[in-house]
Amino acid sequence: MSDLIRIVVVDDHPIVRDGLIGIFSREPGLEIVGEASSGPEGVVVVMQVRPDVVLMDLRMPGGAGVEAIRTLVERGTPARILVLTTYDTDHDILAALGAGAHGYLLKDAPRADLIRAVKDLAAGRPVLAPQALAALTGRRNDQTLTPREIQVLRVIAGGGTNKTAADELMVSEATVKTHLAHAYAKLDVSDRAAAVRVAFERGLL
Amino acid sequence: MSDLIRIVVVDDHPIVRDGLIGIFSREPGLEIVGEASSGPEGVVVVMQVRPDVVLMDLRMPGGAGVEAIRTLVERGTPARILVLTTYDTDHDILAALGAGAHGYLLKDAPRADLIRAVKDLAAGRPVLAPQALAALTGRRNDQTLTPREIQVLRVIAGGGTNKTAADELMVSEATVKTHLAHAYAKLDVSDRAAAVRVAFERGLL
DNA sequence: CCCTTCATCATCCGAACGGATGACAAGCGG
């Protein structure tokens, strides 16, 4: 029964989930064993049913797909994660692959591509849409923010001052400034406004 | 026979088309009689099969959905047009309804809503997602930034200071500050970082 | 013709920010 590929679909659109179910249910050897409509829910489902492949949307309300990927990888899921999304921005692609996704496909991919991608993934072969490949080869910024730096940035993006960030994170203002300075350097900016923009584009916020 | 609602699906994503087919094929009284993967193709198909309802995606490569809607309306199609899209920006909503769409739903709508929407449309009742309603009544964002305010904000989001924005836009720093102050008030924030975030979220940048 | 919107400019001032620099502790991996 190692031939049966078990799949979990994580997507906030019922329509898309139905479409994927329709596609895979007609394909022998592939089986959808779970669905979720948000990142956090997806994590729970995946941990429960332990699928071979996870199809993950990136942009979802109430829990970013990137976060979900990161969580799954941190928890040592054996499942291969295939990002299946509408957008092909470098930021999304790099964020997803950086978080630990094994593949990146666009939703406008033909059915055949999708099926082959899942089989490839299950066999251990990574899957990259041409756009994803281009983003990888053309990339320059592998600078990753630390968790703390991201937390600080979030407060700042919400309109907080260094002081409020310090209070919220229970550290001194000096520490907040240090984190920000480091984040600026990594993001190649020199003020909070630009930092928020870049972080946003990279899906960090 | 008037009970059978004939539907055409126009969407560039095979996955979405499959999903819709799956949803409607299980529903008695509804039948999908045609598919298209682009706006122009959709027009052709609709003119041929003369459906009761058209499900139309808005953002598609090689032919905007809005154009297709306008064309269909101009040709006097009796079909009711339901926009089914991912985005709920005021711009998309107003453009679609302005072009002659009879309904606007988001793709994250539950199956039941979708089915009801199609039946409502076929019965002549317009269908509007809450977001679409909000866009129409204008209550959601009566606060629109002026072109100048957006220009200033863009420079700021790029890491510029008030001074650089002033230079780039060839105005005085005082003017830049005024624009920013107005933008802050409209976006309900009190500093540039938060302004950038909100503007980003609203698709202004 | 008046009123509103948009864009422009100015001044004052306290608060916040960013840069530079140095320091210390914990944890991880080579």
Add this chain to the structure above:
DNA sequence: CCGCTTGTCATCCGTTCGGATGATGAAGGG
């Protein structure tokens, strides 16, 4: 064991912001 990363904290200082307030002129709709 040493180096690197991460997170913590501090001081100093010049620059920049944001708030308050007021004013002018062009454009456009009622």
